[in-house]
Amino acid sequence: MTIRRLAVFGATGDLTGRYLLPALAALRAGGHLDDRFTLTGAGREDWDGPRYRDWTAAQLERHGAGLPADARRAVTAVTDYRKADVTEAAEVAAVVAGDDPVAVYLALPPSVFPATVTALHRAGLPPGSRIVLEKPFGEDLAGAVELNRLLADLVPERAVFRVDHFLAMxxxxxxxxxxxxxxxxxxxxxxxxxxxxxxxxxxxxxxxxxxxxxxxxxxxxxxxxxxxxxxxxxxxxxxxxxxxxxxxxxxxxxxxxxxxxxxxxxxxxxxxxxxxxxxxxxxxxxxxxxxxxxxxxxxxxxxxxxxxxxxxxxxxxxxxxxxxxxxxxxxxxxxxxxxxxxxxxxxxxxxxxxxxxxxxxxxxxxxxxxxxxxxxxxxxxxxxxxxxxxxxxPALPAYGRLLLDVLAGDPVLSIRGDEAEEAWRVVEPVLSAWDRDLVxxxxxxxxxxxxxxxxxxxxxxxxxxxxxxxxxxxx
Known part of the structure; x- marks a missing residue:
């Protein structure tokens, strides 16, 4: 099932402006997004929709100047904004509210992933929704295990996209x-x-x-x-x-x-x-x-x-x-x-x-x-x-390919939960020894x-x- 609603938490950050917005414009230019697609940005800034659309247009001009102007305008036109504390269930619920499924992209520091996922669980997501998390997944092995547990209570594993844009290069x-x-x-x-x-x-x-x-x-x-x-x-x-x-x-x-x-x-x-x-x-x-x-x-x-x-x-x-x-x-x-x-x-x-x-x-x-x-x-x-x-x-930038997979529901280029935990097992001895100044x-x-x-x-x-x-x- 293709999702046509994207909600980005951390929507005023560098990741969104530098990568996600140009990726969406590339998808629009390639015919992968139609007029029914909508983007809702959520952040701490006290902005409204017009202010965010101005920011979106400026970011696309800066980081997506090589993309067709009509594709950039189309992305800007379907964009809205809500000020939200990502740890407050009521404010999160206002961002994801609706009958249709939504893809929720956490363009946030990993330290707030658990609180945001908990808030999403309390707010409730429409059936068929998906969640996208940027790296690093958790801050250590114990954190990754706990975050996987929280995600399992929210959506099925196939609906969790632990993205790594390197895999789309x-x-x-x-x-x-x-x-x-x-x-x-x-x-x-x-x-x-x-x-x-x-x-x-x-x-x-x-x-x-x-x-x-x-x-x-x-x-x-x-x-x-x-x-x-x-x-x-x-x-x-x-x-x-x-x-x-x-x-x-x-x-x-x-x-x-x-x-x-x-x-x-x-x-x-x-x-x-x-x-x-x-x-x-x-x-x-x-x-x-x-x-x-x-x-x-x-x-x-x-x-x-x-x-x-x-x-x-x-x-x-x-x-x-x-x-x-x-x-x-x-x-x-x-x-x-x-x-x-x-x-x-x-x-x-x-x-x-x-x-x-x-x-x-x-x-x-x-x-x-x-x-x-x-x-x-x-x-x-x-x-x-x-x-x-x-x-x-490439026909699409790396983030364009990842977003296309998220919206289409294909997790092949995302990282499975046990894989994320195993990666932490590899580096945890290094982190521990470095903390003790053995290196x-x-x-x-x-x-x-x-x-x-x-x-x-x-x-x-x-x-x-x-x-x-x-x-x-x-x-």
Missing amino acids: TTVQNVLGSRLANRVLEPIWNSTHIAEVEIVWDETLALEGRAGYYDHVGALKDMVQNHLLQLLCLVAMEPPLTLGERDLRDRKLDVLRSVRPLTDYDVAHRTRRARYTAGRCGGRDVPDYVDEEEVEAGRRTETYAEIELELDSWRWTGTRFRLRTGKALGRDRKEVAVRFRSVPHLPFGQDKDVRPNVLRFGLEPENLSLDIMATGSRAEHLAPLSLTAEMAP PMEEYPAGSDGPPPRHPAPERRDELLHPETVRPGGS
Whole structure:
């Protein structure tokens, strides 16, 4: 059943203005929304409908200027606004009131999700309604479990959309397409041939006005716990029987369950955290993170996070998975890099400058490239060669695809409840060890490559050094 009513809580925030409104205009331009569609925004500002429509038009002009003007005007025309406290059932009820089902989008900080879901339950939703939650889902494992319980009392699991816009990106979906539709890749998609998979989201952007949210979350929760772990799932999952929501989600869950739990020793040697200091980045001066407006230095929030994971599975034992993200870095690097092992023998009499093959899925910009070695000017001499293919522009932006799925009731690109909990299980040992300062808070100048490289972790694990920490089946 297609829903034609969307209610956005947090409707005056950056997410709504920068992403949701342009996504709706793109859907309208593509013929996916008709004249019966309506949008109700709810926020703390004491605005009325005309004031919000003016704001909507300004946001669409700023962030959706490339979209047809008539599509932008159409979205603005069907928009209304109500001031509402998202924790008060009566005010929430006024936003969602009506006989037709409504899709409720929580464009809110995760800390208020439980209170808002509780208010929605008390207010009551029309039958067939759906609820959409932004990442991160909860603030820790216990919070995710409790939030899942609250949602189960509100709507069926299929009506819960824990969205991650990374899953709607063309290149991210092409990870599956490249693997599963090409016989040349799937037979070598395992630890016998792949030494390391690096999943990176490095950006030159600093806080850009998001300190009020970011300083409470940090890089690990903002990016690694959701976006990068979702990419890990698509890279490492077993081939599903179909791309239907049950088969795809089951295989993603298998990957998260296979992640070897990190001990304190692992966290100390296989994770890093850092935050930027003053520097020059992207042609602008950036202050120390702790001097940014709305930042509380005592929180010790990281702007750079890196973790190395291992999967205990038949396919992947012996392959390293490195997940990394950072803000205010010297260059944007957003990709999944699959690094293959070296060939067993080279008959060229050349043992230096021979690089292993790397298959790269570029996320922004969206492209696909393969680094190989080829013969150079002489037959016995090797030289690196990069083969690159630019991806065709997507028909819809990532948020457009997600909203289309929400309105149509297709949860294939949303995250199931048990999957959300399992993702927290992966990162909770890191959060715990970081809270106890088992990993130092490093620093890096804004505009640099991040914290300086460090020596590889010792091969021996802490269970070898401390027998009392041995896990059944551990290495």
